[in-house]
Amino acid sequence: MNTEQIIIEPVLTEKTNQMREVGKYVFKVDKRANKYQVMRAVRELFSVHPVSCNIMNVKGKPKRGRAQPGYTASWKKAIVTLQKGEKISIFEGA
């Protein structure tokens, strides 16, 4: 798997906004990726030094309503902790 394919997008919520202040960056990543691959990708893409990475699978939520019942897509969330004081500048204010 290519580095470019691993990280899909940053996760932008109130919570991740706060986490960024302590050096934790949250991404939606490819479902097949593992912690090491994510850390490597972050290091290569943003030129920073990840210390650790936590990963979880977010399950799709059941949706019912007008159409046929089903689920939203499930995805993999990765929380990357950077070395103290490091920042990913392009996410500042994102």
Added chain:
Amino acid sequence: MVHEKEIQHLNETSQVKLRITVKKEDVKAEYEKLLKNYAKTARIDGFRKGKVPPSVLERKFGEDIKIEAAQHIMETALSEVFSEIEEKPLATDIPKLEEGSDIKPDFERDFQFTVTYDVYPKIQLGSYRGLEVEQPVVKITEEDEKRELEALVEQNSFVVEKDGEASQGDIATVNYWEVNDEGNEIPQSRRSDYTFTIGNGQTLFDFDSDVIGMKKGETRTITKTFPSDYRIAELAGTTKRISVELVTLKEKKRPELNDELAQDISEKYKTLDDLKKDIRKRLEETAQNRVRAITIEGLMDKVLAQSSLVVPQSMLQAELEHTWQHFLEQNRMDENVVLRILQAQGKTKEDLFKEWKPQAEKSLKVRLLIEEMIKKEQVDATEEEIDALIKEQAANVSMQPEELRAYYEKNGYLESIKHDIKEKKLFDALLADTKIVPGAEVKFVDIFKGNR
């Protein structure tokens, strides 16, 4: 907020170019205020309502908010400047941003923008006193009087049933149908109760002359051969047999011209002579008013020739639109209908406007000049004069003066009444000071020619 302003007059188009500079700190403050405002209400996925940090908003919509801030700043700055300076933009115009100007603020530099707008034109009034104006001479003749009387008689004529034979000018009601060679009625060719005036040539089969001499209840069968160039193509060159039945016959009775008629028309006339005198008086008044209008027109032409002013484009456009609305009203037609008619003639509204433009420009100029003269001469309308005019108008429409006045006040017409009085007073004064040269003798009917 305005840091610097620079005003430049463009005299040849009666416009003003205004350059405004706003301090960069002010721009930034405005931008941040807007950002905060948006943050209060913004809804973005992942955040509760109102909890979106301004930094996120800035990243997502920063550029748009900058432009909006610029617009806010321009608006406030303009209204600030307009409240200070004398040359305000005309109501008919909106200040336009200079083309190609950069309205994206940059917090490093002071924000600067330029607008142009139409202003009330500068008027150089030529001399308007002691001019020489030609005035047409109108004489009311017997002929004019007769024509008026004739119209009155026509208005007062009445229609009565007539016994005996039909003749030219009578009003006949007929049933008619086509018959075949055996004299039988052709189905569905019958028309009943068709009323027409004999002799005006409006019947389908042109049987006017054939009806003459018929009596009420009589039926005649006539054979008509239509020439090949007959006005109705279907009938041209054919021969038809038509039966006509005269159902009713009426004639128009013209009243005799005598004292009785005069009394019928209005109680204030005792004799025919009274009526004649009154007609003459009315004609003379009309003629006088018209001659005055012509003289004023001539006078204004001269003043205009000596004055110089530029009519602002937006004013002209508004005037043209106004004329267009008036035109629609006059023809009682829908705008779309008129547009379609114009299209059929291969014209557009713009072409029409182009045609009207010289006239509109001139009348605008004249109005502006009159305005200027009123100002210069300090003509004013007093309360008494307004009252007098309203009283006069109230009498014409049979209303109470107070009622009419209240109506005017409610609809804001009082100003225009005032203006009318001022204008009248101005021209009274001017005409008294103008050398009037008797011009060519003109017939009464001719002075209304070319009347707009």
